[in-house]
Amino acid sequence: MKNQIKINKIINPFKKKIYVPGDKSISIRCILLASIATGKSEIFNLLKSEDVLNAVNAVKKIGVNCIKKKNSFEVYGVGINGFHIKKNTTINAGNSGTLARCLLGLCSGIDKEIKIIGDKSLSKRDFLRVIKPLNLFGTKVVSKNGMMPLKIVGSDLLRPINYIENKGSAQIKTCIILSAINTNGITNIKAKKSRNHTELILKNFNYPINIKKNKKYDLIKIRGLSQFNSFNYNVPGDISSAAFFIALTILSNNSNLLIKDVNINPSRTGIIKILKKMNAIIKISNRRNYKGEITGDIYIESSNNLKSINCDPKYNSEAIDEFLLIFLIAAKANGISKFRNLGELNKKESPRLDLSIKFLKMIGIKVYRNQDNIKIFGNPNLKLNNKYHIKNFLKDHRIFMMSIIAALTLGGKWTVDDKDSINTSFPEFLTIIKKLGAKFS
Numbered sequence: 219m220k221n222q223i224k225i226n227k228i229i230n231p232f233k234k235k236i237y238v239p240g241d242k243s244i245s246i247r248c249i250l251l252a253s254i255a256t257g258k259s260e261i262f263n264l265l266k267s268e269d270v271l272n273a274v275n276a277v278k279k280i281g282v283n284c285i286k287k288k289n290s291f292e293v294y295g296v297g298i299n300g301f302h303i304k305k306n307t308t309i310n311a312g313n314s315g316t317l318a319r320c321l322l323g324l325c326s327g328i329d330k331e332i333k334i335i336g337d338k339s340l341s342k343r344d345f346l347r348v349i350k351p352l353n354l355f356g357t358k359v360v361s362k363n364g365m366m367p368l369k370i371v372g373s374d375l376l377r378p379i380n381y382i383e384n385k386g387s388a389q390i391k392t393c394i395i396l397s398a399i400n401t402n403g404i405t406n407i408k409a410k411k412s413r414n415h416t417e418l419i420l421k422n423f424n425y426p427i428n429i430k431k432n433k434k435y436d437l438i439k440i441r442g443l444s445q446f447n448s449f450n451y452n453v454p455g456d457i458s459s460a461a462f463f464i465a466l467t468i469l470s471n472n473s474n475l476l477i478k479d480v481n482i483n484p485s486r487t488g489i490i491k492i493l494k495k496m497n498a499i500i501k502i503s504n505r506r507n508y509k510g511e512i513t514g515d516i517y518i519e520s521s522n523n524l525k526s527i528n529c530d531p532k533y534n535s536e537a538i539d540e541f542l543l544i545f546l547i548a549a550k551a552n553g554i555s556k557f558r559n560l561g562e563l564n565k566k567e568s569p570r571l572d573l574s575i576k577f578l579k580m581i582g583i584k585v586y587r588n589q590d591n592i593k594i595f596g597n598p599n600l601k602l603n604n605k606y607h608i609k610n611f612l613k614d615h616r617i618f619m620m621s622i623i624a625a626l627t628l629g630g631k632w633t634v635d636d637k638d639s640i641n642t643s644f645p646e647f648l649t650i651i652k653k654l655g656a657k658f659s
């Protein structure tokens with residue numbers, strides 16, 4: 219089959235330096251925010267994946283001109299409340315929950331109906347989490363049980379809200395911030411800690427947003443209807459893409475890897491903090507501040523001395539997209555690893571908590587689950603000889619890539635379906651894996 223990868227051999231030791239493509243969260247935010255800036259913004263190193271290209275197509279549909287240049291994307295922002303919508307506009311958010319949820323906030327001030335649809339995986343995901351605050355602003359969203367297709371009818375007379383976001387979801391937070399920008403007056407959000415790229419970008423424009431940091435929550439005050447100028451932005455490398463190579467190196471023999479120019483915003487580095495506690499050798503150098511984001515180079519070495527972790531749920535949001543890999547490493551660690559309150563994992567592109575447990579059991583690892591908490595009984599001598607076929611995972615890109623890392627480090631004969639799933643977040647994944655010496659067909 220064309221869309222399958224077969225791996226029969228673990229990767230040979232490697233010592234390499236690589237770059238990963240631009241951060242997906244920041245790429246999507248740059249496109250959406252540039253669409254409401256005034257004038258031409260230029261975005262460099264934008265991730266060229268389906269999720270981001272769907273963001274480009276989405277803003278085009280609401281009247282924003284975007285032009286792909288050799289090294290950048292130009293976005294001709296129309297200012298707040300400047301969108302032009304044709305009758306019967308339908309926007310396809312594809313696979314991206316981030317795009318669909320943030321787009322609802324961006325469009326909350328448009329008083330014409332827009333239909334938002336997505337692929338099979340996105341059509342199973344919950345939108346009530348953003349419909350609730352949007353309704354409070356005065357935006358109408360029609361859906362069936364909070365699921366796609368969605369019809370949004372905004373208003374140019376929204377009212378500011380006070381809202382408590384307690385899932386630790388940056389998508390919900392960003393949706394509310396974008397809607398607050400469309401609203402006259404001051405919106406207050408008490409938001410459980412989550413990635414803060416939207417706030418950092420807005421702060422960098424001198425947008426009137428104020429953030430008070432408490433231990434578990436950020437108190438965000440944002441004034442609406444403040445026009446801001448276009449901007450230039452150079453998107454740093456995506457730590458969620460780097461994570462696959464961090465795991466590959468840790469689980470390989472006698473290897474080391476330097477990943478250059480990665481975004482190491484503390485709200486995204488849960489994987490590094492967790493893996494270091496598990497004895498992984500990870501070093502960060504060349505730290506720099508870029509428009510409020512921190513970037514750096516990540517150096518990793520193979521490890522044969524991994525230990526289990528009792529993982530503090532305070533890392534859950536910071537590592538939310540990396541748990542598939544963290545579980546894989548826990549499978550090779552000495553001892554029983556414990557993870558708690560991971561219900562949000564089942565709300566992703568696929569039910570990742572359920573599927574991880576299935577995966578770990580398939581490779582012979584004992585897993586104990588109690589509601590949203592799991593215990594993984596690690597086996598440092600784990601070596602596989604059987605045949606494994608990874609299929610029916612709702613084309614979840616991160617399950618595909620995690621399975622490739624497992625196949626390249628644990629042994630056995632693997633067939634992994636739905637290779638094209640990587641196009642949503644990381645089209646260059648297999649090219650980089652090949653560069654590191656992996657053999658696959």
Ligand code: S3P
Pocket residue numbers: 242243244316386387388389390392412413538539562
């Ligand atoms: C994202 C936030 C996270 C993450 C997703 C990207 C973002 O989702 O899982 O891949 O760009 O805001 P939640 O905010 O729903 O946890």
